[in-house]
Amino acid sequence: MTPIQAVILGIIQGITEFLPVSSSGHLEIGKALFGLNMTGEESLTFDVVVHAGTALSTIVVFRKDIGRILAGLLEFRWNQETKFAFYILISMVPAAFIGLVFEDQIAALFDGQLLLVGAMLTLTGILLFLADRARETSKSVHGLDAIVIGLAQAIAILPGVSRSGATISTSVLLGVDREKAARFSFLMVLPIILGKTLLDTKDIIAGQAMGIEVDITSLLLGLVAAFVSGIAACNWMIKLVKRAELKYFSYYCFAVAFIVLASQVLGF
Secondary structure (H helix, E strand, O other): OOHHHHHHHHHHHHHHHHOOOOHHHHHHHHHHHHOOOOOHHHHHHHHHHHHHHHHHHHHHHOHHHHHHHHHHHOOOOOOHHHHHHHHHHHHHHHHHHHHHHOHHHHHHHOOOOHHHHHHHHHHHHHHHHHHHOOOOOOEOOOHHHHHHHHHHHHHOOOOOOOHHHHHHHHHHHOOEOHHHHHHHHHHHOHHHHHHHHHHHHHHHHOOOOOOOOOOHHHHHHHHHHHHHHHHHHHHHHHHHHHOOOOHHHHHHHHHHHHHHHHHHHHOO
16 A cells, blocks of 8 residues: 555545445445455554544544533533433444454455445445434434444444444434434544554554554554544534435435446446
């Protein structure tokens, strides 16, 4: 992977992590267009690094919310901030369980499986289309909602399923206020991404992450590109969710899915 390719893939990650069009799916498509022959583990390690960049951009955008949550937790009582943190913890369980138990199987799915990407982009498009038609969206996230949203996040581990698209759409379909759905969706992924990044940091710095061949310079360039583009995309996505304009992304997902599936079936 060249530095230019790393920057481009980082920008793709930064934009598509927050826009509901599947960052993992677009990264796989980008790697395929560049002709990168990366193993599943090498590909997944690069994905972890650029996901860390978007996690940092989430922290920047939601720094005030995170500050309020931390301040509320330090009060050591069952207040709104403590409840919100508890719901985030609940939502993490499905994805964390699947990620730990099926780590090897998940890594294999990131090895150029474009047919799977096309199918999952179609699923993302359907979820977005249905969510945009939801009308009763006024409540806050509660315990059962957090579990269901967490299951949606677990499914989004698959390349081609948009994590933000799946979690925001699921939240809206459950009747959660659109702005609160976006806020919860973007904050709930932080602990998982940061935890995964910390676990892999030592091996990545040593250049020994499961035999990874991507150099540190490319990894850092990808991270910075994802961070900068992620800040812009996150702010834009919040405005789009509030205006109920997700259907346009569903059309985009359907179009990209069609192109990917056609290219794989017809061999062009």
